[in-house]
Amino acid sequence: MEHTRPRIGRPPIADPEALRSRLLGFIERAGYGNTSMASLAAEAGMSARTLHRYFPAKADIVWGGIESSIETLTLELDNADDGLPVIEAVAAAVAGVFDQNAEDLAVMRIRLRLIALTPELRANRSATFEGWRHAIIGFVAARRGEDPRSLVAVSAGTAVHTVLLEALSWWALHSEATDPAATIAAALHGLGTLIAS
Template sequence: MTGLRERKKQRTRLAIQEQALALFGRDGYENTTIKQIAAAAEVSERTFFRYFPTKEDVVTWDGLDLSFAVRFRAQPATDSTFDAVRATLLETFTDLSPTEQRRLRERVVLMTSVPPLRALLLDQLVGTGHAIARLVADRIGAEPGDPGVRALVGAVVGAAFAAVLAVPEHPDTDFATLLDETLEHLSVMPTVE
């Protein structure tokens, strides 16, 4: 359970991101300044920078990494590693509230349409891949650089990227569904055990 201070920080971070996304949607990413975001969120620019070092960070930030790790470690040991990763991803994105689903969609559309953000999206996917590789390696008693771990994680991250790219084309489909449909195609492949 998180303490009051952490919950307050989380609320402030979310409020800043919410206002930023609204401004980006209305005025465009390039035309929106940090000063405008801070004013809309009713915080100082200094406070903005305490939470987000750059304007790009306000788009790329999410709190899903910790949630993913906890959920992955809770998957049944009898499940294949691929099934455990897939179930964890599905749980993580299915459990998002409607507001979080909307925010995720807005962020993904921005990250796929604004060139500087697209590069950060790729960096974020690489970072996520490294985090998943460590979790998978721990689960199977291997090293993160093991070829089997790399193959599994590369396939999953590739599927996630394909799902991300599908978001703007499927405005009425939630991300969890797009991701799971993509991962379904990988389920026939051999997995790391």
């Protein structure tokens, strides 16, 4: 009868997104300011050094994993219905992003709630969210036939982007809101109504 020898070496590679989901829940329970990479590594059952291979910093656990959404948003905006007003087209594009990147809404809510309630995270906006801003500015500029660096394109695109971010934060903090895309659409519609008035 053969004896199975224990494997020696590194532990099996974890699924980064499953690991992120688990750690986001831990961070929310303990509080962002009360967690360290060492405590997160202990929760994950690995060394801090190994955890750093997945997430270089604690903020990366919260902000990371959404990089592909920039490409999706850009594609959705490129394919937007030319007959829709700019704000409605952006709302439809964002809904398309959520449809194609169907992260577990419970995990998404935890992620966004942590960002909304943690000044350190809000101050350190991710490159992904900045990518969203640039995509929206580019879309506004294209619709107006202007340079993306023009005053109206930059200011209007940034305003729409800010409404989008605040709507996501509001959704994360209000459990009665069940659909993030619908929340964003309502906020952008409110902006459009205000502009029209």
